[in-house]
Amino acid sequence: MADRTIAARRSSRRALIPALALACLSALAGCSTAPAARGTGDLGLIIERATGRAQIVDTTQHQRLATVSGLGDLSHASVVFSRDTRYAYVFGRDGGLTRIDLLSARITHRVVQAGNSIGGAISQDGRIVAAQNYEPGGIRLFDAATLKPLADIPAIGADGRRSKVVGLVDLPGQRFAASLFESGEIWLIDASDPAHPKVDKLAAGKQPYDALVTPDGRHYLAGLYGEDGLARVDLWQDPPAVRKVMSGYGRGETPLPVYKMPHLRGWAIAQGEAWLPAIGRHEVLVADTRDGWKENARVAVAGQPVFVMARPDGRQVWVNFAFPDNDTLQVIDTRSRRVVRTLKPCRGVLHMEFTPKGEEIWFSCRDDNRVEVYRTDTLTPVASLPADNPSGVFFTPRAYRFGM
Amino acid sequence: MADRTIAARRSSRRALIPALALACLSALAGCSTAPAARGTGDLGLIIERATGRAQIVDTTQHQRLATVSGLGDLSHASVVFSRDTRYAYVFGRDGGLTRIDLLSARITHRVVQAGNSIGGAISQDGRIVAAQNYEPGGIRLFDAATLKPLADIPAIGADGRRSKVVGLVDLPGQRFAASLFESGEIWLIDASDPAHPKVDKLAAGKQPYDALVTPDGRHYLAGLYGEDGLARVDLWQDPPAVRKVMSGYGRGETPLPVYKMPHLRGWAIAQGEAWLPAIGRHEVLVADTRDGWKENARVAVAGQPVFVMARPDGRQVWVNFAFPDNDTLQVIDTRSRRVVRTLKPCRGVLHMEFTPKGEEIWFSCRDDNRVEVYRTDTLTPVASLPADNPSGVFFTPRAYRFGM
Numbered sequence: 001m002a003d004r005t006i007a008a009r010r011s012s013r014r015a016l017i018p019a020l021a022l023a024c025l026s027a028l029a030g031c032s033t034a035p036a037a038r039g040t041g042d043l044g045l046i047i048e049r050a051t052g053r054a055q056i057v058d059t060t061q062h063q064r065l066a067t068v069s070g071l072g073d074l075s076h077a078s079v080v081f082s083r084d085t086r087y088a089y090v091f092g093r094d095g096g097l098t099r100i101d102l103l104s105a106r107i108t109h110r111v112v113q114a115g116n117s118i119g120g121a122i123s124q125d126g127r128i129v130a131a132q133n134y135e136p137g138g139i140r141l142f143d144a145a146t147l148k149p150l151a152d153i154p155a156i157g158a159d160g161r162r163s164k165v166v167g168l169v170d171l172p173g174q175r176f177a178a179s180l181f182e183s184g185e186i187w188l189i190d191a192s193d194p195a196h197p198k199v200d201k202l203a204a205g206k207q208p209y210d211a212l213v214t215p216d217g218r219h220y221l222a223g224l225y226g227e228d229g230l231a232r233v234d235l236w237q238d239p240p241a242v243r244k245v246m247s248g249y250g251r252g253e254t255p256l257p258v259y260k261m262p263h264l265r266g267w268a269i270a271q272g273e274a275w276l277p278a279i280g281r282h283e284v285l286v287a288d289t290r291d292g293w294k295e296n297a298r299v300a301v302a303g304q305p306v307f308v309m310a311r312p313d314g315r316q317v318w319v320n321f322a323f324p325d326n327d328t329l330q331v332i333d334t335r336s337r338r339v340v341r342t343l344k345p346c347r348g349v350l351h352m353e354f355t356p357k358g359e360e361i362w363f364s365c366r367d368d369n370r371v372e373v374y375r376t377d378t379l380t381p382v383a384s385l386p387a388d389n390p391s392g393v394f395f396t397p398r399a400y401r402f403g404m
Numbered sequence: 405m406a407d408r409t410i411a412a413r414r415s416s417r418r419a420l421i422p423a424l425a426l427a428c429l430s431a432l433a434g435c436s437t438a439p440a441a442r443g444t445g446d447l448g449l450i451i452e453r454a455t456g457r458a459q460i461v462d463t464t465q466h467q468r469l470a471t472v473s474g475l476g477d478l479s480h481a482s483v484v485f486s487r488d489t490r491y492a493y494v495f496g497r498d499g500g501l502t503r504i505d506l507l508s509a510r511i512t513h514r515v516v517q518a519g520n521s522i523g524g525a526i527s528q529d530g531r532i533v534a535a536q537n538y539e540p541g542g543i544r545l546f547d548a549a550t551l552k553p554l555a556d557i558p559a560i561g562a563d564g565r566r567s568k569v570v571g572l573v574d575l576p577g578q579r580f581a582a583s584l585f586e587s588g589e590i591w592l593i594d595a596s597d598p599a600h601p602k603v604d605k606l607a608a609g610k611q612p613y614d615a616l617v618t619p620d621g622r623h624y625l626a627g628l629y630g631e632d633g634l635a636r637v638d639l640w641q642d643p644p645a646v647r648k649v650m651s652g653y654g655r656g657e658t659p660l661p662v663y664k665m666p667h668l669r670g671w672a673i674a675q676g677e678a679w680l681p682a683i684g685r686h687e688v689l690v691a692d693t694r695d696g697w698k699e700n701a702r703v704a705v706a707g708q709p710v711f712v713m714a715r716p717d718g719r720q721v722w723v724n725f726a727f728p729d730n731d732t733l734q735v736i737d738t739r740s741r742r743v744v745r746t747l748k749p750c751r752g753v754l755h756m757e758f759t760p761k762g763e764e765i766w767f768s769c770r771d772d773n774r775v776e777v778y779r780t781d782t783l784t785p786v787a788s789l790p791a792d793n794p795s796g797v798f799f800t801p802r803a804y805r806f807g808m
Contacts (some may be wrong), residue, residue: 037439037507037508038488039486039489039490039507040488041441041487041803041804042488061486081445083760085443085444085445102443124762125761126464150616172715172719216716216717218719236719261501271620271622272676272694290676311761313621313806315576356803357530357805358528359576359578360529377577379660400716400801400804
């Protein structure tokens with residue numbers, strides 16, 4: 001009953017939000033040149049991929065606060081946040097790296113640092129922003145306060161040629177890890193002296209296409225496009241070494257056509273288990289992170305899974321799907337390993353983001369030009385925000401998490 | 405070499421900080437009535453227990469920004485933060501509950517809500533602040549924006565009498581858990597309708613004196629003063645039930661005099677294991693959180709441990725001690741389970757707090773009137789801030805964590 005009361009109250013507010021959001025809500029949105037004085041812990045960024053813009057949103061009030069344009073090509077864009085959660089760093093596909101002040105809704109710095117780029121990371125202490133580039137293949141380090149270049153690390157592999165770089169993440173100890181696609185290597189980068197980074201190079205396997213780091217910063221896993229299985233590095237081991245795990249997880253023996261290679265960053269770690277999209281199959285796999293990443297279970301789902309995201313408490317896992325099932329979201333109860341709800345909320349569900357304590361989830365509906373907010377207990381809608389072809393949704397508490 | 409360069413740079417800054425910190429550094433500190441526009445993700449509060457004051461600090465610059473006074477009796481004070489990380493709620497021993505605006509360094513609301521109180525919590529969605537009271541024994545709920553009372557839950561146990569309340573934590577699903585000392589109960593409180601909370605009551609055992617919730621919000625553990633062992637509730641179980649675990653962990657059979665009962669909130673959870681202070685012994689215990697909380701190991705330490713805190717990546721555990729060893733800190737490497745460093749940084753080490761990604765640790769030196777900041781990789785000092793009998797150190801990213 002209590003739930004219904006709150007849902008009703010929020011629904012009535014819901015109708016107001018789109019209209020209000022178009023007006024000027026605060027010192028943000030260009031109403032003033034002065035930055036707004038407000039907490040930055042409940043802010044987020046929604047990427048509007050087609051127009052090179054990003055919305056700044058408030059996750060407490062479910063409001064759009066402002067829109068920032070001029071961010072370049074935002075297909076496959078990703079975002080990291082400064083450690084004070086005031087600034088967002090947006091990595092564009094065109095190599096653009098843009099620093100946005102969330103309080104004044106303005107671009108403070110912007111560099112086009114490569115020709116073709118696929119994301120980045122921020123160091124443990126927040127002082128270094130790192131970009132991973134396809135063209136020219138390599139990693140570049142920048143001062144987080146000024147975007148002044150600190151170091152350029154060309155990804156010249158053991159084959160003597162320049163590789164595309166994927167799977168860049170930050171690690172404890174002012175380090176980064178990244179993978180080289182063509183040369184099949186994992187690089188561990190110590191950026192304690194950011195002008196003179198030190199690189200350890202490990203042979204990973206054929207064509208690593210993406211990677212993740214576990215939330216504790218201990219295990220780096222790279223998916224391999226050219227062979228079955230994953231390359232795993234236990235960073236606590238001295239010296240670190242690559243082990244192959246999850247044989248069968250890769251493209252090599254896929255019996256179904258793959259509409260979209262899943263992101264490894266779309267894996268969930270909950271209760272010591274990894275929940276991950278099977279490649280080309282209508283299944284989510286459950287692997288034991290403690291015991292050699294052996295498969296514990298498979299859960300049948302509605303389509304080819306893309307992102308498999310755990311609610312912060314690990315009790316639920318939410319799954320979205322590749323075309324033609326990208327109008328669907330499924331919620332799995334991790335205790336019973338059952339799909340407990342199938343939602344058809346909108347067309348083109350691209351990305352999901354939980355509020356930090358998990359009471360709500362935001363997801364982008366690209367083809368319906370909006371972002372939806374749902375409660376995670378009742379699985380009912382709370383708010384809907386208009387957005388122009390939205391893709392990624394990113395909230396400031398990512399500042400405190402490795403690999404985010 | 406790189407490490408040494410950075411350490412040297414920081415050391416030179418270190419000397420400047422105390423002098424600067426006494427001046428007025430920003431729109432904070434009463435220089436202006438206007439709140440400062442700045443990110444709130446790197447702010448923290450240091451309790452100055454003897455004077456009823458709290459310092460607002462910046463963990464990026466290692467600076468004191470302002471001091472707020474008028475907070476009442478701050479012995480045993482604790483702090484939670486609003487979900488936008490702009491406001492701190494300070495629970496005083498005298499029943500005072502104070503809401504501080506970290507941006508303007510002012511008290512926005514203050515109520516004296518009980519005669520004798522021992523802390524509080526904030527709900528998953530950040531809308532409800534809950535206080536746990538000794539006198540009169542009970543739990544009170546307040547609107548987080550206004551401190552307007554929402555509900556009063558007298559802790560009248562199965563014995564028909566009013567108990568002291570301990571171990572209050574927030575849980576997923578807009579719930580709280582708390583323990584009743586005299587009546588030996590654990591209460592699970594559903595605050596979905598905050599004016600009409602629903603309470604489930606479980607028999608816990610003799611005299612629960614403190615409790616914790618695991619970081620995933622799944623397991624609630626209460627320490628028992630009147631018997632050996634702990635009461636554990638798996639909140640995923642339906643209906644939840646109490647199980648006794650860690651027989652032998654309690655006061656009942658303690659062979660050594662206990663100078664200070666350890667806080668359960670000073671436990672560390674790292675890599676699926678709990679690291680906890682042995683009661684009355686010079687040992688830290690390691691228990692497996694997955695397998696009935698059985699003891700896996702014991703690590704000999706320098707004194708009676710009080711707080712056992714894990715660095716966010718779980719690789720290190722830091723331990724402080726009861727008198728007469730409260731001038732000592734020990735660092736345990738969790739992989740080898742060995743003490744890797746014994747520090748004697750100052751007198752009266754009371755409380756520790758890691759920066760969110762763990763590159764630094766702050767700790768209070770009550771008897772030397774300062775707070776020290778150390779790097780966690782080199783285990784060397786970074787900064788020192790003057791403080792008047794400091795006790796607790798609390799950083800805003802606690803806003804995103806259950807039980808914090």
